[in-house]
Amino acid sequence: MTTAPILEVRGLSARYGEVVALRDAELTMREGEFVAVLGPNGAGKSTLMRSIIGLANATGTVRFRGAALKRDPAAVAAAGIALVPEGRGIFGPMSVAENLQLGAYMIGGRGPDYERRLARVLHLFPRLKERLDQVAGSMSGGEQQMLAVGRALMADPKLILLDEPSLGLAPKVTAEILESLALLNREGLSVLLVEQKAPLALKLAGRAYVVSNGRISAEIDPKEITSHGDLARYYFA
Amino acid sequence: MATSPATILRNPRQWLGQLPLAFAVAVVAYAIIDGGYIVTVVGFALIYAVFVAGLNIFMGYAGQTSFGQNAFAAIGGYASAVLTATYGWPPLAGIVAGMAGAVVCALLIGMPTLRLKGHYLAMGTLAIGLIVYEIAVEWQSVTNGYMGISGIPPLGIGSWELESDRAQLIFLAIVTALSLWATWRLRQSRFGRALVALSGSEDAARALGINVGRTKLIAFVISAMFASLAGSLLVHIVGFISPEMIGMNMVILAFTMLYVGGIGTTTGPLIGAVVIGLLPEVFRGLKDYQDLVYGTALILILIYAPGGIASLGRLAPKRRAAR
Numbered sequence: 001m002t003t004a005p006i007l008e009v010r011g012l013s014a015r016y017g018e019v020v021a022l023r024d025a026e027l028t029m030r031e032g033e034f035v036a037v038l039g040p041n042g043a044g045k046s047t048l049m050r051s052i053i054g055l056a057n058a059t060g061t062v063r064f065r066g067a068a069l070k071r072d073p074a075a076v077a078a079a080g081i082a083l084v085p086e087g088r089g090i091f092g093p094m095s096v097a098e099n100l101q102l103g104a105y106m107i108g109g110r111g112p113d114y115e116r117r118l119a120r121v122l123h124l125f126p127r128l129k130e131r132l133d134q135v136a137g138s139m140s141g142g143e144q145q146m147l148a149v150g151r152a153l154m155a156d157p158k159l160i161l162l163d164e165p166s167l168g169l170a171p172k173v174t175a176e177i178l179e180s181l182a183l184l185n186r187e188g189l190s191v192l193l194v195e196q197k198a199p200l201a202l203k204l205a206g207r208a209y210v211v212s213n214g215r216i217s218a219e220i221d222p223k224e225i226t227s228h229g230d231l232a233r234y235y236f237a
Numbered sequence: 238m239a240t241s242p243a244t245i246l247r248n249p250r251q252w253l254g255q256l257p258l259a260f261a262v263a264v265v266a267y268a269i270i271d272g273g274y275i276v277t278v279v280g281f282a283l284i285y286a287v288f289v290a291g292l293n294i295f296m297g298y299a300g301q302t303s304f305g306q307n308a309f310a311a312i313g314g315y316a317s318a319v320l321t322a323t324y325g326w327p328p329l330a331g332i333v334a335g336m337a338g339a340v341v342c343a344l345l346i347g348m349p350t351l352r353l354k355g356h357y358l359a360m361g362t363l364a365i366g367l368i369v370y371e372i373a374v375e376w377q378s379v380t381n382g383y384m385g386i387s388g389i390p391p392l393g394i395g396s397w398e399l400e401s402d403r404a405q406l407i408f409l410a411i412v413t414a415l416s417l418w419a420t421w422r423l424r425q426s427r428f429g430r431a432l433v434a435l436s437g438s439e440d441a442a443r444a445l446g447i448n449v450g451r452t453k454l455i456a457f458v459i460s461a462m463f464a465s466l467a468g469s470l471l472v473h474i475v476g477f478i479s480p481e482m483i484g485m486n487m488v489i490l491a492f493t494m495l496y497v498g499g500i501g502t503t504t505g506p507l508i509g510a511v512v513i514g515l516l517p518e519v520f521r522g523l524k525d526y527q528d529l530v531y532g533t534a535l536i537l538i539l540i541y542a543p544g545g546i547a548s549l550g551r552l553a554p555k556r557r558a559a560r
Binding site for chain 1: 430431433434438441445447448501
């Protein structure tokens with residue numbers, strides 16, 4: 001069954017000074033989909049993410065559930081899109097609990113809704129429960145990534161964007177985090193995953209886009225990718 | 238969960254962490270009990286603690302830089318001085334008017350200036366401090382220029398005035414305690430978390446829905462209110478104001494207090510203000526070498542306690558986990 005589009009990106013372009021980092025990106029995601037964005041380092045994947053949520057200086061349109069999104073990250077967050085940024089973006093001097101509270105910034109103070117969200121995140125990542133009072137910056141890379149994902153989930157998003165969640169992590173930890181995302185996706189959360197490690201992403205994604213030299217150069221079905229050669233063909237197309 | 242005294246005593250990191258605050262409180266208590274010259278020294282330290290507590294919100298929590306906080310101390314100080322000494326307003330009304338003026342100026346100045354970041358913000362705010370200093374010098378019909386304004390009444394409500402040094406010190410200690418409590422409550426609030434978040438990464442904060450520009454502006458305004466309050470307290474305690482009292486020296490002293498006490502900590506402003514306030518008195522006997530030893534002491538503190546004296550507890554060895 002085909003569901004309604006949750007995210008529609010049309011003609012999205014972004015530049016850093018004179019350098020064009022993203023050119024006329026077109027992308028569509030449907031409700032409940034798990035979509036991967038692949039591509040080599042510097043291809044423009046992170047810029048695509050930043051442009052969608054309004055952090056980059058971009059032109060073009062982004063529609064979320066049919067409505068045009070403002071170029072304002074606060075409005076994007078309020079609409080129901082959460083970002084797990086590259087490098088995790090956790091707040092090191094704060095405790096794990098405070099980081100999670102910040103994830104629910106848009107709902108204001110603590111209440112039943114907050115407690116429900118917290119219980120869900122701690123169920124998903126039990127290691128965070130043991131470390132609620134610990135300073136976030138003192139945790140391992142894997143735990144920090146769990147916190148970054150957990151913090152994004154505290155916003156109760158309808159769509160979560162993840163920018164290179166495997167960066168600097170051991171394969172086992174990465175697999176644990178991605179498995180949690182797959183679980184959330186099965187429960188209905190739409191996931192847009194930017195990942196350099198293509199085999200990892202293709203295992204989970206139902207569809208994938210390839211970004212190359214600032215353009216979305218291909219849309220691929222992960223089932224069609226059976227070897228590195230297949231992927232390289234898209235990367236260097 | 239509150240930590241019991243027994244737990245604190247068993248853990249060197251805990252009691253070492255409390256020691257600097259206990260020292261600062263003991264100094265204030267000693268000054269109140271003993272009276273004499275130390276009352277003046279500690280009184281100035283407490284006024285600066287209020288000023289630095291505000292600076293800590295903007296710099297320690299929000300991670301921004303302002304070299305222009307003296308401008309708001311000047312607004313508060315001159316508002317109190319002119320309204321009470323020239324127009325006969327009661328001190329409390331002068332203080333409130335000064336704070337209201339500081340809020341308006343901080344909003345007007347902050348909106349364009351806070352678009353700047355890093356060194357540019359530092360330079361922008363430095364200019365604000367210099368401009369206000371020049372206004373204090375040149376607007377002679379109101380400020381009396383370098384001659385300043387004297388005859389400013391002491392703090393009080395109605396006919397009741399805080400005339401004795403000791404009463405003034407007790408009042409300052411209460412105001413300082415309330416100021417530190419307010420900054421602690423602010424840090425624990427949703428707004429406080431947003432401040433610390435934007436100091437870590439503005440982009441990550443934005444992605445969480447935090448309005449970074451507005452949050453910075455509010456922090457700047459609150460910080461200005463503290464500075465204005467400190468400026469008003471200063472003029473009512475001294476009974477006089479001149480441009481020299483609210484010049485760059487005030488900013489340098491406040492920065493030193495903030496970093497020595499512990500930037501980003503709740504008690505750091507008080508600890509830093511008391512330590513920096515006392516150091517010149519401690520080294521006074523060294524005469525010609527006083528400044529040299531004072532400077533060396535500051536450098537040693539910053540080398541061996543880079544997080545400030547308030548974070549001394551972190552330097553103690555960690556206890557081994559029970560097996």
